[in-house]
Amino acid sequence: MPLSPRVPELGALELLLAVARLGSVGRAAAELGVSQPAASARIKGMERQIGVPLLERSPRGSRPTETGRVVVEWARNVVEAAQALDAGIDALRERRDARLTVVASLTVAEYLMPGWLLALHQVSPDTSVILRTANSADVASHVLAGDADLGFVEGPTTPPGLAGAVVAADRLVVVVAPSHPWARRRTPLTGAELAATPLVLREPGSGTREVLEQALAPYGGATTPRLELASSTALKAAAMTGAGPVCLSELAVTEELATRRLVAVPVDVDLARPLRAVWPAGHRPAGPARVLLGLTRKQ
Amino acid sequence: MPLSPRVPELGALELLLAVARLGSVGRAAAELGVSQPAASARIKGMERQIGVPLLERSPRGSRPTETGRVVVEWARNVVEAAQALDAGIDALRERRDARLTVVASLTVAEYLMPGWLLALHQVSPDTSVILRTANSADVASHVLAGDADLGFVEGPTTPPGLAGAVVAADRLVVVVAPSHPWARRRTPLTGAELAATPLVLREPGSGTREVLEQALAPYGGATTPRLELASSTALKAAAMTGAGPVCLSELAVTEELATRRLVAVPVDVDLARPLRAVWPAGHRPAGPARVLLGLTRKQ
DNA sequence: AGAGGGGCATAGGGCCAGGCTATGTCCTCA
DNA sequence: TGAGGACATAGCCTGGCCCTATGCCCCTCT
Numbered sequence: 001m002p003l004s005p006r007v008p009e010l011g012a013l014e015l016l017l018a019v020a021r022l023g024s025v026g027r028a029a030a031e032l033g034v035s036q037p038a039a040s041a042r043i044k045g046m047e048r049q050i051g052v053p054l055l056e057r058s059p060r061g062s063r064p065t066e067t068g069r070v071v072v073e074w075a076r077n078v079v080e081a082a083q084a085l086d087a088g089i090d091a092l093r094e095r096r097d098a099r100l101t102v103v104a105s106l107t108v109a110e111y112l113m114p115g116w117l118l119a120l121h122q123v124s125p126d127t128s129v130i131l132r133t134a135n136s137a138d139v140a141s142h143v144l145a146g147d148a149d150l151g152f153v154e155g156p157t158t159p160p161g162l163a164g165a166v167v168a169a170d171r172l173v174v175v176v177a178p179s180h181p182w183a184r185r186r187t188p189l190t191g192a193e194l195a196a197t198p199l200v201l202r203e204p205g206s207g208t209r210e211v212l213e214q215a216l217a218p219y220g221g222a223t224t225p226r227l228e229l230a231s232s233t234a235l236k237a238a239a240m241t242g243a244g245p246v247c248l249s250e251l252a253v254t255e256e257l258a259t260r261r262l263v264a265v266p267v268d269v270d271l272a273r274p275l276r277a278v279w280p281a282g283h284r285p286a287g288p289a290r291v292l293l294g295l296t297r298k299q
Numbered sequence: 300m301p302l303s304p305r306v307p308e309l310g311a312l313e314l315l316l317a318v319a320r321l322g323s324v325g326r327a328a329a330e331l332g333v334s335q336p337a338a339s340a341r342i343k344g345m346e347r348q349i350g351v352p353l354l355e356r357s358p359r360g361s362r363p364t365e366t367g368r369v370v371v372e373w374a375r376n377v378v379e380a381a382q383a384l385d386a387g388i389d390a391l392r393e394r395r396d397a398r399l400t401v402v403a404s405l406t407v408a409e410y411l412m413p414g415w416l417l418a419l420h421q422v423s424p425d426t427s428v429i430l431r432t433a434n435s436a437d438v439a440s441h442v443l444a445g446d447a448d449l450g451f452v453e454g455p456t457t458p459p460g461l462a463g464a465v466v467a468a469d470r471l472v473v474v475v476a477p478s479h480p481w482a483r484r485r486t487p488l489t490g491a492e493l494a495a496t497p498l499v500l501r502e503p504g505s506g507t508r509e510v511l512e513q514a515l516a517p518y519g520g521a522t523t524p525r526l527e528l529a530s531s532t533a534l535k536a537a538a539m540t541g542a543g544p545v546c547l548s549e550l551a552v553t554e555e556l557a558t559r560r561l562v563a564v565p566v567d568v569d570l571a572r573p574l575r576a577v578w579p580a581g582h583r584p585a586g587p588a589r590v591l592l593g594l595t596r597k598q
Numbered sequence: 599a600g601a602g603g604g605g606c607a608t609a610g611g612g613c614c615a616g617g618c619t620a621t622g623t624c625c626t627c628a
Numbered sequence: 629t630g631a632g633g634a635c636a637t638a639g640c641c642t643g644g645c646c647c648t649a650t651g652c653c654c655c656t657c658t
Contacts, residue, residue: 003313003378007385010309011645014302021532026605038646040606045644051392059605059654066405066432067391073409074387076532078380079302080554085373086306092366093350106365110372115558122539122560123477133365178422178594233320233375240421255379259414260594261421295477295559310616325634337617339635344615358625358634 008046010082013075015042016054020072024061084114091117091131100288103132103142104152107170107207108275111251112152112296119295120288127288136207143278149289151278152296154207164278167296171250172211172271174199175262177242188266195219198226200238200246207273208249215269236262247271307345309381312374314341315353319371323360383413390416390430399587402431402441403451406469406506407574410550411451411595418594419587426587435506442577448588450577453506463577466595470549471510471570473498474561476541487565494518497525499537499545506572507548514568535561546570 008016018028019039029039047054054068064072091102091113104113109131117129134142140159143151151162158164174189176182182189189197195216202208216222226244229235232252239246239262256262277293279285285293307315310331317327318338328338346353353367363371390401390412403412408430416428433441439458442450450461457463473488475481481488488496494515501507515521525543528534531551538545538561555561576592578584584592 003309003381004385004389006388007309007381010302010306013384020530024605034645035647036605037607037609037648041608042645044607050388057606061605069405070408070432071384071388071391074380074384074413077413077554078377078384081373081377081380082302082306085312085370085377086303088373089305089349089370090303092370106368109369114373114376115560119477119558119560133369178418231319255376259418261414261418323634333616334618335635336619336637340616340637343636356635360634 006049008049008075010079012042012046013079015039016046016072016075017079019043019055019062020064020068023063025055025057084118087117087121088114088131091129093130099129100127100150100292101130101132101148102150102152102289102292103134103139103148105136105139105154105275106133107154107249107251108152109133111249112168112275116292116296120292123295124288124291127291129288129292140278143280146280149279150285150292153276153278154273155276156274158276158278161281162278163281163284164276165293165297166274167277167293168275170273170275172208172215172247172273173250173253173257174245174247174265174267175239175253175257176245176265177240178260178263179242180245180263182245182265183263185265188268191216191219191269194267194269195222197245198223200227200229200235200243201225202232202235202248203228203230208247211271211273212247215271249273305348307348307374309378311341311345312378314338315345315371315374316378318342318354318361319363319367322362324354324356383417386416386420387413387430390428398426398428399449399591400429400431400447401449401451401588401591402433402438402447404435404438404453404574405432406453406548406550407451408432410548411467411574415591415595419591422594423587423590426590428587428591439577442579445579448578449584449591452575452577453572454575455573457575457577460580461577462580462583463575464592464596465573466576466592467574469572469574471507471514471546471572472549472552472556473544473546473564473566474538474552474556475544475564476539477559477562478541479544479562481544481564482562484564487567490515490518490568493566493568494521496544497522499526499528499534499542500524501531501534501547502527502529507546510570510572511546514570548572 015028015032018031019025022028022031025039025043026036029036043055052067053065054071055062056065113131120127120129132148136153136155139151139153140162142148144161153159154170174194199222201212212222227238229238232248235246235248236253236256245265253262257264277296314327314331317330318324321327321330324338324342325335328335342354349370351366352364353370354361355364412430419426419428431447435452435454438450438452439461441447443460452458453469473493498521500511511521526537528537531547534545534547535552535555544564552561556563576595
């Protein structure tokens with residue numbers, strides 16, 4: 001589903017937010033470091049693109065119109081996601097002046113790090129972070145070797161030689177399209193039912209696959225999957241097009257569940273997978289690592 | 300906090316997602332309707348901007364590198380928010396061939412409509428929607444007059460002459476910065492405590508203000524606010540900079556709560572505010588209105 | 599009443615990002 | 629060894645965006 005050409009660019013959205021916040025095109029222009037005419041033209045271009053006036057101009061400043069306010073809120077979501085991306089990108093760049101090095105498993109890096117990085121930046125703006133990704137075993141060895149100040153791993157145990165704390169819990173969920181009969185199901189699926197159902201899954205060897213096999217072992221293990229796909233995205237797409245029940249990480253589908261593009265089926269089996277922060281045993285995190293750790297702690 | 304110039308544009312992010320999905324720069328270029336060299340150059344530019352290789356090129360196609368996969372997930376959030384904006388913009392444009400007209404209160408339009416519109420588009424791509432915003436009273440009159448097929452209002456009752464169903468529940472929350480003492484509070488605030496605390500609030504006359512007054516009436520009503528601000532954004536900013544406890548709509552702060560840039564304080568008072576879909580009594584929604592209604596129903 | 603200032607719009611000119619076509623290089627497979 | 633798929637390079641062009649300068653409007657202060 002390609003984005004229509006009617007969507008303003010990030011710069012324009014950011015400008016719109018600044019105008020809404022500051023109450024004046026000129027001030028917004030100054031804050032973003034462009035000239036007032038440039039900002040004015042850009043807003044006007046955006047209004048032409050959308051086909052709806054967004055600002056009420058007056059000699060005393062500019063305020064969003066009613067529809068403008070709505071667009072501003074929508075734009076805010078885009079810009080906030082872009083800020084998360086920005087924070088992430090910044091952490092991926094290797095920089096000599098960097099102070100805090102973190103190595104995280106893919107799930108943590110993909111779904112949780114951006115928010116944490118943003119929060120950290122707000123608390124201590126001068127801390128720069130280097131983010132590396134690795135599988136759980138490599139995370140452990142990086143932290144042990146002192147390559148990283150803090151690690152994040154998935155799995156039930158803390159690797160030997162490390163101390164750690166659970167910071168969040170991922171959980172596998174079974175999701176279906178809203179049109180699927182299970183979408184209206186109230187009574188939880190039993191382990192036996194789940195084990196007997198051909199599911200759409202990640203390929204063997206993936207972390208999610210392991211958790212599922214372990215959870216269903218008491219019921220004779222899962223039956224042959226209906227389909228095996230290589231990425232969470234492919235799984236989501238399969239679920240939405242009605243390919244049948246899909247089992248994947250909850251973190252990958254929060255958005256789809258919130259908007260009900262996908263529906264979670266209640267399940268009677270524990271599919272939780274704790275996410276841990278780890279550090280060398282005996283070396284309690286200090287400084288920026290400690291701050292970050294505090295931000296990630298489960299509420 | 301201006302976005303750094305290192306953030307790729309929406310078009311580039313979309314291209315990256317397409318490459319990751321299709322496994323080839325050329326195919327992604329074709330899907331987005333640009334030439335292969337253009338796509339290639341754009342990806343390369345993005346890698347230069349970020350400072351990290353994103354794709355593993357091979358003579359048989361391109362796959363994201365490890366860090367590429369992480370960036371892809373981050374980019375997906377941005378593009379999905381942009382798609383929600385796109386769907387919203389599309390619904391704001393008046394179009395002659397439009398089939399379904401919806402009028403919603405500001406809260407619903409801002410925070411819930413985009414997801415619903417996306418979901419509707421996926422279920423029935425040919426339905427085009429016109430979205431108008433109004434306060435709850437005007438929503439009722441528009442729906443009664445037949446100007447709109449479906450309305451969404453906030454408030455405890457269904458307006459006279461209309462039938463309706465609760466589709467979601469907004470709720471006021473008290474939020475503080477993570478550094479605030481209340482952030483670690485476990486025992487819920489009592490109504491009396493809340494009534495005695497000077498809060499940061501929206502201006503008088505706002506919907507949230509009404510709900511709060513009503514909920515705190517048994518405790519003698521809320522004390523004089525510490526600060527009155529004109530927008531949810533201003534409230535959030537105030538909360539983050541530690542201006543004290545802020546009371547606002549839960550829907551406005553889901554993101555901040557999830558990433559712990561803000562923390563919700565448990566409260567012992569019911570601050571719920573139901574959101575209803577409404578239609579003319581006796582005229583059960585049919586066609587696209589019925590589909591949309593089904594998508595919005597609370598899980 | 600007039601001057602000044604804040605705020606937005608218009609005009610004219612310049613720059614560069616990104617697009618296109620054509621072509622090159624590399625690998626794989628028949 | 630030749631064909632085909634996939635990405636990179638070269639050269640050129642267009643248009644979007646930005647800047648400075650200026651105009652118009654309204655409010656406020658003197």
